[in-house]
């Protein structure tokens with residue numbers, strides 16, 4: 316019984332018609348609608364097997380769930396925050412959770428100028444992150460110290476402190492640039508092997524006390 320047939324009738328009659336429609340729907344909904352996809356019925360009897368490699372599976376999982384550690388000492392941080400917000404939405408890449416604990420993080424995005432006074436703390440955060448881990452140097456300051464490079468107290472690039480995987484230039488780089496760098500990191504992770512993981516770009520330095 317169609318509700319539209321009652322359009323000339325009172326509210327009570329409309330409610331009654333709506334109730335009848337819902338009850339009819341409930342009766343029809345006792346059984347689930349059959350799945351029209353027949354591919355499973357066809358594939359399973361022929362013992363179809365999907366082939367992949369452990370490397371591909373593991374790399375897919377790792378690049379799809381990069382969790383950044385919190386290391387935002389200066390103004391590039393606002394572009395990182397913008398990248399996390401709704402317009403750019405880093406959660407598309409499974410990395411919207413910024414971890415307060417380095418033990419739960421596997422990527423460091425160095426969003427800001429680093430001073431020598433802060434350097435031991437940044438190195439300690441990196442040392443405490445779980446393996447495998449990666450570093451994105453974000454912004455001119457992250458790459459080379461930027462406009463503060465000649466200052467006595469500024470580290471001329473995070474790669475003096477931690478091994479950097481990806482460099483994202485700009486002062487500051489826009490969220491699009493950061494996302495491009497993240498996609499480059501995804502590509503790098505895709506090429507890693509479990510047996511012989513990619514070597515880091517600088518030698519492992521002694522852990523800080």
Ligand code: SF4
Nearest residue numbers: 390391454455456487
């Ligand atoms: S690169 Fe520019 S925006 Fe980024 S921390 Fe340095 S001065 Fe600030």
